[in-house]
Amino acid sequence: MFIPMITGTTQLLGVIGHPIHHSLSPVMHNAAIAHLQADYVYLPLPVKPDDLEPAIAGFAAIGLQGFNVTIPHKQAVMPLLSDVSELAQAVGAVNTVIKTEQGWMGTNTDVEGFVAPLRSHLATSPQQSAVILGNGGSARAVVAGCAQLGFAQVQVVGRNPEKLQAFLASWQHSPLSVNLSVHPWEQLPRLLPQASLLVNTTPIGMHPHGEDSPLSETDLTALPPGAIAYDLIYIPSPTRFLQLAERQGAIAINGLEMLVQQGAAALRLWLRQEVPVEVMRSALVDYLSQRN
Numbered sequence: 206m207f208i209p210m211i212t213g214t215t216q217l218l219g220v221i222g223h224p225i226h227h228s229l230s231p232v233m234h235n236a237a238i239a240h241l242q243a244d245y246v247y248l249p250l251p252v253k254p255d256d257l258e259p260a261i262a263g264f265a266a267i268g269l270q271g272f273n274v275t276i277p278h279k280q281a282v283m284p285l286l287s288d289v290s291e292l293a294q295a296v297g298a299v300n301t302v303i304k305t306e307q308g309w310m311g312t313n314t315d316v317e318g319f320v321a322p323l324r325s326h327l328a329t330s331p332q333q334s335a336v337i338l339g340n341g342g343s344a345r346a347v348v349a350g351c352a353q354l355g356f357a358q359v360q361v362v363g364r365n366p367e368k369l370q371a372f373l374a375s376w377q378h379s380p381l382s383v384n385l386s387v388h389p390w391e392q393l394p395r396l397l398p399q400a401s402l403l404v405n406t407t408p409i410g411m412h413p414h415g416e417d418s419p420l421s422e423t424d425l426t427a428l429p430p431g432a433i434a435y436d437l438i439y440i441p442s443p444t445r446f447l448q449l450a451e452r453q454g455a456i457a458i459n460g461l462e463m464l465v466q467q468g469a470a471a472l473r474l475w476l477r478q479e480v481p482v483e484v485m486r487s488a489l490v491d492y493l494s495q496r497n
C-alpha cells in the first residue's frame with residue numbers, strides 16, 4: 206500500500222460515522238490523493254452520536270478542509286452546518302461537507318453517484334417508469350436521481366405502510382419535480398412490466414447473505430428485456446438479484462460504481478480539480494479482492 210507523505214503542511218479530510226472501521230472511503234480517497242500528489246490525507250473519524258456537535262466544532266478549530274458523513278449522522282449533521290444545498294435539503298441528508306469562508310456547507314453527492322453509471326444507458330429516450338425497492342435513507346438519493354434523469358413515474362415499493370406514507374409525504378413540497386407513488390410489495394407484478402429501471406435499495410442479498418435476493422427469478426420474468434437492474438449493494442458483486450435479472454435480459458449495474466462516483470464528486474468539491482476516477486475504482490476493487 207502506498208502511504209502519502211504527511212508533513213506539517215498536509216491538509217486534512219475525512220469521514221465521520223459510528224462505527225467507521227468498515228468504511229471504504231479512506232482507501233479510494235487516499236489512492237486518488239497519492240495519484241494527484243496532492244498535499245492532503247483522508248482519515249476515518251469515529252464520532253459517536255452524542256459527540257457530533259463538539260466534533261464539528263473541533264473540526265473547524267483544527268482546520269479540516271472537508272469531510273464525508275455516513276450512518277448515523279447524515280440527517281443529524283444538517284442543523285450544525287452554515288449552509289445546506291437545495292439538493293441535500295430535498296434528499297433530507299448530507300453526505301459531503303465543505304469548508305467555506307462562511308462556515309461548513311453540506312451537500313449530497315450520493316445523487317450524482319447514483320446517476321453517473323446510468324447516464325450512458327439512458328441517454329437516448331425519455332424514461333417512463335422507475336421502480337425502487339425499499340424506502341430507507343439511500344432510496345431518497347435514488348428518488349432524487351430519478352427526478353434528475355426525468356423519469357415520468359417513480360414508484361417506491363416498501364413493506365411498512367406507515368413508513369411508505371411518511372416517505373411520500375416528505376416529497377410533497379420538494380423543489381425537485383418528481384411524480385412519486387408508493388406501493389406495497391404485492392403490487393410488483395403490476396409495476397414491473399412498465400419499468401425501464403429497477404433499483405434495489407434494501408440490504409437483501411448483502412454479504413454475508415449473498416444467496417438472498419429481494420425478487421425471485423420468477424418475479425423478474427415480468428421485467429421487460431433491456432431494462433436496467435441496479436443494486437446499491439457492492440458486496441458481493443454481482444449480487445444474486447443482479448445475476449437473476451441479467452438472466453432475464455436486464456442490464457446490471459452494481460453499487461460499487463455509485464460508491465466510487467459519490468466519492469469522486471466529493472473529492473472534486475474539496476480539491477476543486479478533476480480527480481482520477483479510474484484510480485479510485487481500482488483501489489477499491491483491489492482492496493476488496495484482497496479482503497475477500
Ligand code: NAP
Nearest residue numbers: 339340341342343344364365406407408411437460463464
Ligand atoms: P436503510 O435506511 O436501513 O433502508 C433500508 C430499506 O430496506 C428500508 O426501507 C427497509 O424497510 C428495507 N428493508 C430492509 N430489509 C428488508 C426486507 N427483508 N424486506 C423488505 N424490505 C426490507 O438502509 P440504506 O442506508 O438505505 O442502505 C440500504 C442498502 O444500500 C445497504 O445495502 C447499503 O449498503 C446500500 N448503500 C449503498 C450505497 C452505495 O454507494 N453503493 C450507498 C448507500 C447505501 P423498513 O423501512 O420497512 O425497515
